[in-house]
Amino acid sequence: MSFKAKLESYINTYDQQGYLQGNLLIADKTGILLEQSFGLASIEFNIANTFDTKYQIGSLTKAFTSMAVLLLHQKGYLSIDDSINTYLDNSPNGDKITIYHCMTCTSGIPDFASLEDFWETTMRLSWTLDDMLDLFKNLPLEFEPGSQFAYSNSGYLVLTKIVEVVSGRSYAQFLQEHIFTPLNMTNTGCVNEVDIISNLASSYSYWEKEINTPQTNNSFPLGAYGLYSTTKDLYLWDQALRRHELISKDLTKLMFTINQGSYACGWDITKINGQLCRQHFGDISGFVNSIKQFETDEFTVIFLSNLDLIPVSVITKEIGQLKFDSSFNATLPRIQPTFPVLLEQFVGLYEIENFSSFEIVADEDLFLIVPKLYDVPYKLKLKHFHSDNKKSVFKTEKINETLVFIHQKKDTFQKIICTDYYGMTRVAKKIC
Template structure:
């Protein structure tokens, strides 16, 4: 495997710079090529992440929900082409909205996570699934069902309710019966606000160092984003999907068929370096997860992290690119002293000439930091370290994520984790 040396160099550089936290699995032809744990499951108690560590997997849950629905479809307990009104009789004007529309996020129902004040307040409140159904059914559709795609966890709460009504089981018990027990996935399940899960990692944000993240009430996410799992269990899950162990090939083809976008049924279908890719990410409470399957090459990357700021999807993408021929060479650089003069010159607010985005550089205790919004406009604070490259130019590198700033006479040239360059000037 010619790419292994390049992959090791990439991971070693990222580990050296503290850019990795969580559990990483790289599978080639069904065999683990890389299985590594990074950082702490609990900083407070000094517990390291290990292969046994459980992580919340966020919206990777949607693939499990989709699988249950297709199993019930094959068993003729429901029909994915049926109207949801067959089950949710009090949903107004829903006769033209099908289960398949929910699977593909094409119902037009707005995502409940976009409700006003959700992340500031609503996510912390206890809600029942029925209460969430009441909220969804009273929302105006954004578009006619089946005509457009708009990613919506509301659709997967509807599927959760339909699964419960069809089977007579709670979502968690249905998950056990139709997926987890048949596959012997013993370290996977649903969380709620009271359940104790042994070996579950805590999760963190970042403000110059790790900080605790605000937690979501887990009384209702269920089939939308309510699950936890481990790398070994997700390896089982991955192989079961590859081998059609739970579904017929005909149903699997339908499940992975995009509709009105790149989104299929609980999976996003893409192409990376000429390779078909089935993927999904999950973000919840400081946990960030990503799975990328390349079925034609029997290659999979899974990364489960308990650090919100890590660019997990970028890391799994870069690993896949290395697998498919992109050479990685770690930069050679040396840390140099950041003078008080240069610190003083750099402190200030900066605005992008391209899109108006901004960040601020501050000095604290003779250290330089950048404060900037990242995913979902959450503000993060990273230390800036002055380095000199092998070719002799100086630049600033952030801690925790692989981003750099090159200092020029008139501006800062910012390179983000995806390699995108932006020019910022002092405001």
């Protein structure tokens, strides 16, 4: 089966099951292969996602911040090997932390998003950039700069400040003038507390149905995770990076070169089916997004979603597997109505050894309560797929997961086999 046929089957099956939400763009060296929208940009007003819908892109922002720094480096206004104290005042340990350390998350600066009360309080408050820097600059380093990798939003706020100090422009202005306008990225910018952004999607979480999600105050994400964009604009960005339109070939190579772990300058570098892939995941206030850039065939997958449950990184990876692994088949069986089962026999608390626990409850239908990203719990309807004397099979709503209950006798199970959206299969046991 050709890649195009496998892709169409994959997209159609996932769409029919309700597993897609947001905008998806797939391209290769011949141009855009697929650009498709799924679900609603606004549930409140019943407005569909379209190609013009904008999404907050979370940590995909970091690659743009790295580009801003490299542009200043290329013009000779700074060196990425300079210490951050060259440009910032009164930063303890700043003499031994370089700009490059911040770009590669090897600075040792604690991540402000991991500080106590951040998710409950700090993220909801209005902060100036300087206030945010003061929040973490006096904290002890987690390790000697350059010695190891630890993902840090804090380092990217330091870079934001340096861009502003060196250029004399705000972060938003600098990116607009030196990246977005030159690349004709007319639907990309930096969010703030005041400006209304036309065509910006609303964002959601999930508890039995879509619900509102806690919102990060837009005063401070800036160069760490503060941009919005569209799939089409991010494709322009993808093409500019591949063609060295903003910085030299050597600096582009540096941007994509791993320092520690698998992290380069605002990009994670990996291999999928033996193919080199530059990627990043973004997550903010119910928006989740993923970009994957393969070198082979200039293959690119971009998925922006306004529902935080959607496993965008998994879906973009699976599309890469469809492209580069002839044996990979992600076609799903269609869920058809089956004969009734006694729901109460499945209700209970379950445990996967050395991993996590989940709960199944009954309220006219069966529901799975399970932790996902950052251990946030979600309540998902279980759709009955199949039953016989040996087993009962359920699929979850909204995401591609399966529970198989192997029967032993009435109301008890020999084992429960759980397959999550990563394709990981584990055995669970009922504990009460």
